Amino acid sequence: MRVIQALRGTRDILPEEVSYWQLVETKAKEILTRAVYQEIRPPIFEQTSLFERGIGEGTDIVGKEMYTFKDRGDRSITLRPEGTAGVVRSFIENNLYAQGGVQRLWYAGPMFRYERPQAGRQRQFHQIGVEVLGSDSPRADVEVIALATDLLKTLGLKSLKLDLNSVGNQKDREQYREALVNYLIPFHNELDRDSQERLTRNPLRILDSKEAKTQEIAQNAPKIWDYLSNDSKKHFDRVQQLLTDLGIEYQLNHCLVRGLDYYTHTAFEIKSDDLGAQATVCGGGRYDGLVAELGGPETPAVGWAIGMERLILLLQQLQKPPIIQPDFYLVSRGDKAEAQALVIAQKLRTAGFTVELDLSGSAFGKQFKRADRSGAVACLVLGESEAENETVNLKWLISGEQQSVNQVDLLTQINLLELKNKIALHKQ
RNA sequence: GCGAGCGUAGCCAAGUGGUUAAGGCAGUGGAUUGUGGUUCCACCAUUCGCGGGUUCGAGUCCCGUCGUUCGCCCCA
Numbered sequence: 001m002r003v004i005q006a007l008r009g010t011r012d013i014l015p016e017e018v019s020y021w022q023l024v025e026t027k028a029k030e031i032l033t034r035a036v037y038q039e040i041r042p043p044i045f046e047q048t049s050l051f052e053r054g055i056g057e058g059t060d061i062v063g064k065e066m067y068t069f070k071d072r073g074d075r076s077i078t079l080r081p082e083g084t085a086g087v088v089r090s091f092i093e094n095n096l097y098a099q100g101g102v103q104r105l106w107y108a109g110p111m112f113r114y115e116r117p118q119a120g121r122q123r124q125f126h127q128i129g130v131e132v133l134g135s136d137s138p139r140a141d142v143e144v145i146a147l148a149t150d151l152l153k154t155l156g157l158k159s160l161k162l163d164l165n166s167v168g169n170q171k172d173r174e175q176y177r178e179a180l181v182n183y184l185i186p187f188h189n190e191l192d193r194d195s196q197e198r199l200t201r202n203p204l205r206i207l208d209s210k211e212a213k214t215q216e217i218a219q220n221a222p223k224i225w226d227y228l229s230n231d232s233k234k235h236f237d238r239v240q241q242l243l244t245d246l247g248i249e250y251q252l253n254h255c256l257v258r259g260l261d262y263y264t265h266t267a268f269e270i271k272s273d274d275l276g277a278q279a280t281v282c283g284g285g286r287y288d289g290l291v292a293e294l295g296g297p298e299t300p301a302v303g304w305a306i307g308m309e310r311l312i313l314l315l316q317q318l319q320k321p322p323i324i325q326p327d328f329y330l331v332s333r334g335d336k337a338e339a340q341a342l343v344i345a346q347k348l349r350t351a352g353f354t355v356e357l358d359l360s361g362s363a364f365g366k367q368f369k370r371a372d373r374s375g376a377v378a379c380l381v382l383g384e385s386e387a388e389n390e391t392v393n394l395k396w397l398i399s400g401e402q403q404s405v406n407q408v409d410l411l412t413q414i415n416l417l418e419l420k421n422k423i424a425l426h427k428q
Numbered sequence: 429g430c431g432a433g434c435g436u437a438g439c440c441a442a443g444u445g446g447u448u449a450a451g452g453c454a455g456u457g458g459a460u461u462g463u464g465g466u467u468c469c470a471c472c473a474u475u476c477g478c479g480g481g482u483u484c485g486a487g488u489c490c491c492g493u494c495g496u497u498c499g500c501c502c503c504a
Contacts, residue, residue, distance in 0.1 A: 005495075060502050064429080082504080111504080116429085118498060127504055194501065210500080259503060269504095276498075283504055307504030333462075366457095368464035383462055397464070 009115070009123025019321040020312045024155065025108065028128050031151050035143070037104040037130055042086035044110065048076040054085035054294055056261025058202060065113040067123075079112035083129045083305055084262070084287070085294070091133055092296035102140070103133040108308075120278035120310045129284075129305035133291065136300035138238035141266045141286060142246065148270060148282050148304055149248055157314055159274075160281065162249065165256040165267045166236040167204075168228045170289065176227035177203055187217050207255040223254040235265055262287040266302065274317060275310055282306045325375035326356040327423050329397075330382070331367040337387040340407065344380065344392060347411050353423075372397060377426045398426055 006012060013021060029039075048068050055062050067079040080086055087105060090096070096103050108128040115121060130147060132140045145162070152160055167173055181203050188196060192211040199206065207218045228236065243250055250268075258267045267285035275281070284304025291299035328348060332341035338361070345355045356374055358367045364383070371379045381393035392410060395402040409415055 008495080065502075113503075115502070116500090117496090118500095121503075125504070129504090205502090277500085278503075280504060305504055310504065331463080362457095363460085364462045365460060365464075368462095370464085372464040379464080381463070385462085393463090395463075400464085402463085 007123070009117040011122065016321055017312070017316075019323075020315050021308065023322070024128070024308065024311060024315070027154050028106075028108070028151055031147060031154065032106045032130065035104070035147060037106045037147075040087060040090060040105045040107050041109070042080075042083075042090045042107065045077050045079050046086055046089065048078040050085050050089055050294070051078050051081060054088065054262065054290060055082065059259055059261060061113065061259070065115055067112045067114055081113045082111055082260070083107050083109075083127055084131060084290070084303060087129075087131050088133075088291055088294055088296070088301070091299075092291065092294060097134065097291075097297055097299060102135045104130070105133070106130045118278065119276040120307070120313055122309060126308035127305040128308060129303060131301060131303035133299055133301045135302075136288065138235050138242060138266075141239050141302050142242040142248075144284065144302055144304055145243065145268060146246055146248060148284070148306065151306070152270065152281070152311075155311070155315060156318055157272075157311075159272065161251065161271050163253040163256050163269045163271065164240070164243075164250045165253055166224065166228060166232060166239075166265050167257065167263055167267050167285075168224060168232040169264055172224070172228050172232050173204075176222070176224045179222045179227060180204065180206075183221050184217070190214075190217060204257045205259070207257050218255055225254060232265060239266055258283060258285055260287075262290040262293070264288045268304075272310075272314055274314060278310065280307070281310050281314065323375070324354065325377075327353040327377050328355045328380050329371035329374050329376035329378075330355060330357045330380045331364060331371060332358065332382040333361065333364060333367075334384045334387060337382040337384060340387055340390075340392075341380070341382045344382075344407065344410070351411070351416055353419075377423050396422075396426065 048066070051066060052062055057063070061081050066081055069077055071077050087107060091103065091105075106129065108126070110124050110126050112124055114123060117123060130144055132144055149160075149162065168176065181199065184191070184199060184203065184206065188199065190213055191199070191206070192209065192214050195206045195209050195211065195214050206214065207221065209215060209218065225233075225236070240250075240252075256267055256269060258269075263285045265286040265288065268283070269280045270282040271279040272281055273279065282304055284302070286300070286302040288300040291297065291301060328345075330341045330345050332338045341357060345357045348355045356376065358370060360367065360370075364381070368379065376397060379395040379397055381395060383393075386392055386404075390407045391404050392407050393402055394405050394410070405415075410419075
């Protein structure tokens with residue numbers, strides 16, 4: 001029979017890897033909660049028009065990467081390709097702005113884009129993201145950047161680089177776009193083919209082309225910084241100054257252009273050299289126009305998203321996964337003993353111990369071999385004689401030392417404390 | 429959507445046209461019918477992703493197909 005495989009671009013996150021995911025999720029939640037960010041869980045699919053309007057019709061995400069289909073009611077549905085649009089929709093629909101002040105939100109979960117998979121890129125991938133809605137202060141930009149760097153640093157990741165840019169407001173960008181096109185037109189024939197096409201469609205994207213020749217041309221292109229309005233410039237300067245005050249290193253990159261239409265002012269990416277072609281671990285920026293664009297009140301906002309798969313690739317290069325090693329491994333043989341072992345396992349677990357029960361019923365020798373491999377601190381042995389006497393043989397696997405313990409005594413408070421201390425000692 | 433590489437056991441693999449497809453890890457059973465970490469022995473692919481072709485003969489060469497990896501585009 002033909003085995004059914006996971007679809008292209010999807011994969012199983014197996015137990016060994018899940019421990020990394022849990023580590024990231026735990027740390028992220030800790031750090032974000034300390035900054036009083038609250039979790040929000042919007043749906044995984046939405047009306048297609050949300051993304052068309054929110055992300056921008058001209059973007060590649062909307063143009064060729066969305067998982068869009070008709071449901072049984074003939075509605076056009078799209079699996080979310082990113083998190084911000086859904087959060088903003090929810091913010092508007094639930095009148096979260098009516099609570100006044102600033103909303104600090106975070107989310108985590110799967111996103112979907114129909115692309116060819118490669119290193120650090122899947123069709124179903126996962127992001128953790130934050131959105132701060134309702135503040136136009138540069139301090140909000142810096143707060144979210146600091147949270148991202150804090151999380152990455154806490155996880156032990158080094159040699160990450162923060163790239164920073166400002167794409168100004170709508171007007172700044174229009175003027176800059178014109179200047180850029182004027183600069184590029186004489187070079188038309190020297191540009192790579194993709195960039196030639198982008199000259200009319202999306203000229204800003206030419207700036208971060210990977211073609212060597214195009215890059216060379218881009219390096220000397222007019223910089224957007226010279227086209228920023230006074231307010232935009234002030235915002236950008238303030239962000240830089242605050243980052244410096246916080247001791248967060250960054251480099252200005254006038255070629256950094258983010259792909260989604262909704263970005264304004266601050267744009268940033270955190271990159272790693274250890275990821276192959278898909279180097280960006282975290283991308284984000286300010287999007288002051290999006291809430292209004294989606295029908296809400298004028299609301300400035302800033303946020304980022306971290307690519308979980310990419311982050312975990314880096315983490316795996318750095319450290320071995322934490323493995324669960326049981327406190328006790330329960331070896332038993334014979335109907336009566338096996339029944340008692342089950343009860344003891346249950347009680348020890350209730351008391352807070354980690355207990356692995358051998359289910360094989362095979363020879364003691366085999367069970368001990370498995371006990372050893374499990375990494376358990378101690379073995380509890382129940383055979384026929386123990387079952388008869390209602391005792392259990394406690395064997396410390398490091399020293400080999402054994403003692404017979406009454407089954408009832410094993411579960412009294414005093415002995416439990418003693419056991420916990422001993423186990424703590426053995427684990428050191 | 430485009431380009432390149434790769435598909436041999438649960439995993440890592442040798443094999444580059446000639447009888448029965450190395451080896452290692454893991455697994456199972458035994459030496460050891462109630463005591464582990466070492467060791468030793470045995471077992472573990474009627475078949476090399478799938479389909480077709482060339483050939484006396486194909487895991488090996490050719491075509492197609494599917495999968496996968498890396499890259500382009502794009503993005504987290």
